[in-house]
Amino acid sequence: MAFWLLKTEPSEFSFAELLAQKKAVWDGVTNALALKHIRTMRPGDLALIYHTGDEKACVGIAEIVSPAYADPKETNPKIVVADLKAKRKLLAPVNLATIKADPAFAGWDLLRIGRLSVVPTSEKMFRRIENLAKGSPP
DSSP states (O other), rough: OOOEEEOOOOOOOOHHEEEEEEEEEOOOOOOOHHHHHHOOOOOOOEEEEEOTTOOOOOEEEEEEOOOEOOOOOSSSSTTTEEEEEEEEEEEEEEEHHHHHHHHGGGOOOOHHHHHEEEEEOOOHHHHHHHHTTOOOOO
């Protein structure tokens, strides 16, 4: 199982919408590196959902439920999407300032490549976000 962080602008598609829909197509990604990451996703992988914009925080967890496939809305076969389903909302959002201040996240692509919308995440970092959401100390 692999772990990911998926960024979304909440005014375009929020975690609350994913919870309401239960399942959605993760689309709209055009960056070559982000598309490469989508191609490596497998059913059962877990993803942190990160709201960009004014929030800048991890807010929920989703599960990847399909391998990558060509986006049916695009003519370019290199543009791929994957299906995911909502798992649960985090008990509290974990904001970017908290992540930046925690040495556990040193070197994470979320911090190194800020505009990347699909970010590989180690299990250790994924679990650290879950613990921070529960209010657990370092």
